[in-house]
Amino acid sequence: MSMRAASGRGGRSRWINLGSFLSLLLLWVLVTTPFGDKPLVAPLFLPSPLAVWNTFLTLIQNGYQGKSLWYHLGISLFRFSLAFTLTVIVAVPLGLWMGMNETVKAVLDPPIEISRPMPKLALLPLLIIWFGIGEVAKVVIIVLALFPILSISAMQAVRGVGRRKVQAAMALGASRGMIFRRVIFPASLPGIFTSVRVCIGLGVTMLVGAEMIATSAGIAYMAMSASDFLLTNVVIVGALIMATLGYSLDLCARALENHIVHWGGKEG
Amino acid sequence: MAAGDVSHVKARFDQVSKRFGNGPDAVQALEPITLDIAENAFVCLVGPSGCGKSTLLNILAGFETATSGQALMDGQPVRGPDPRRGVVFQQGALFTWMSVQDNVAFGPLATGKSKAEAARIAARYLEMVGLSSFAKRYPYELSGGMQQRVGIARALANDPQILLMDEPFAALDAQTRELLQEEIKRIWQSTRKTVLWITHSIEEALFLATDIVVMSARPGRIKARLAPQFALSEDPAVVASAEFVRMKAQIFGMLREEALTAQQQEAAR
Numbered sequence: 263m264s265m266r267a268a269s270g271r272g273g274r275s276r277w278i279n280l281g282s283f284l285s286l287l288l289l290w291v292l293v294t295t296p297f298g299d300k301p302l303v304a305p306l307f308l309p310s311p312l313a314v315w316n317t318f319l320t321l322i323q324n325g326y327q328g329k330s331l332w333y334h335l336g337i338s339l340f341r342f343s344l345a346f347t348l349t350v351i352v353a354v355p356l357g358l359w360m361g362m363n364e365t366v367k368a369v370l371d372p373p374i375e376i377s378r379p380m381p382k383l384a385l386l387p388l389l390i391i392w393f394g395i396g397e398v399a400k401v402v403i404i405v406l407a408l409f410p411i412l413s414i415s416a417m418q419a420v421r422g423v424g425r426r427k428v429q430a431a432m433a434l435g436a437s438r439g440m441i442f443r444r445v446i447f448p449a450s451l452p453g454i455f456t457s458v459r460v461c462i463g464l465g466v467t468m469l470v471g472a473e474m475i476a477t478s479a480g481i482a483y484m485a486m487s488a489s490d491f492l493l494t495n496v497v498i499v500g501a502l503i504m505a506t507l508g509y510s511l512d513l514c515a516r517a518l519e520n521h522i523v524h525w526g527g528k529e530g
Numbered sequence: 531m532a533a534g535d536v537s538h539v540k541a542r543f544d545q546v547s548k549r550f551g552n553g554p555d556a557v558q559a560l561e562p563i564t565l566d567i568a569e570n571a572f573v574c575l576v577g578p579s580g581c582g583k584s585t586l587l588n589i590l591a592g593f594e595t596a597t598s599g600q601a602l603m604d605g606q607p608v609r610g611p612d613p614r615r616g617v618v619f620q621q622g623a624l625f626t627w628m629s630v631q632d633n634v635a636f637g638p639l640a641t642g643k644s645k646a647e648a649a650r651i652a653a654r655y656l657e658m659v660g661l662s663s664f665a666k667r668y669p670y671e672l673s674g675g676m677q678q679r680v681g682i683a684r685a686l687a688n689d690p691q692i693l694l695m696d697e698p699f700a701a702l703d704a705q706t707r708e709l710l711q712e713e714i715k716r717i718w719q720s721t722r723k724t725v726l727w728i729t730h731s732i733e734e735a736l737f738l739a740t741d742i743v744v745m746s747a748r749p750g751r752i753k754a755r756l757a758p759q760f761a762l763s764e765d766p767a768v769v770a771s772a773e774f775v776r777m778k779a780q781i782f783g784m785l786r787e788e789a790l791t792a793q794q795q796e797a798a799r
Binding site (some may be wrong): 448 | 591593615621622
């Protein structure tokens, strides 16, 4: 395969990406600019990009409801990172174990499979009764959403490890421990990374849900409460910050993935 | 060595049979087979698809258990995989996440060698297969032929007493395959490791083997044993000799008959 052709295609895609992004921005500018006496869409529904930018600068300067923008962002990040880290630390090893051991899988499969399709936000009122209105309920709701995805995909990743690779390791004299550490675990990493990235998007979504009730801080809370006062600019700033957050986290995960599982999807 | 020499039996299949499944759906893959593999011999198993040659190799490797009978190495029954038996697969068995060097050093490390020692051994076998300059590369950066060389070096690195090779060159293009066959011949001539080699290619078997075992269509039986003399030759042109061509036609005739039987079996299912 020609490497140059591949990178040429990649380069072309990037230009199209940029063009697509700029067209959206241009559309936004066009419908919010007053050509005549008023813009196509009223500022109450959609403020102009410049107005949103100015609101953003004001928020940085003055904060929102007595708390700085950094505080709101920090508390959102804290909730997300704590929940995400906890899930990865528990769900991935558990999923690996389920993949290695039929008994463990038989025990843990039913609760995970039953809870998987359940909309976790529906549990939020219950979690608030159980854990109160503090941070615990918010972290738990995110964990509940991510846990089944990560554990099941770690299990599937183990079960998908090529039989020949395991046989080769056995024929080379590797112990069970060495087969796990140096064959099954690394061979599962590409699959695990894929679901980690899925979980980043879902985690940010769950964060928005968790911040909609019983809190007075967080980026999603800021957007939610601003909508009560029809502060559309603030709502949009909040939405864009969440989008940027999700996108940057995904970029970090992708960079980590390319670095650690550089062999992913390639056979040898 | 050719049959008739008084030589040590390295591995033996003693009335080994294999049946997959139970009840009416069961498939008899192998009829009871008895086969001796002499030390230093290069034994090629040829036979139609589905005749159970891979099953036979897997039983000696310890990946599968025989339904009846047993496989023995040096008189000891095989009970699972063992580093004294090196295995090379067709493809997809390299550790993609490790460099070429780490792949080859895996066996020595697994069998208790120190890191430094394992690295020395890996370097030696990578040189043997001509891949010294690719030690730091990853398998996916290598061509199919080079990947198979890594697989061979990895199996050799444990200095096994027998090499079990399951169609190692089947996925390669013809030119690469021929070059690797010459290389395997050179390695075998210099190490005289005992080899059990499975192939579809009659030429490959004739070019490499000291013993060719022709198997029947399923359920697999031994149909014929031949002892070609080309394995000891250093001349790649032996393939054009009259004797080579005659034996090729002979085996071709036997296999054609079995392949037709195999086809009828498929159609009858």
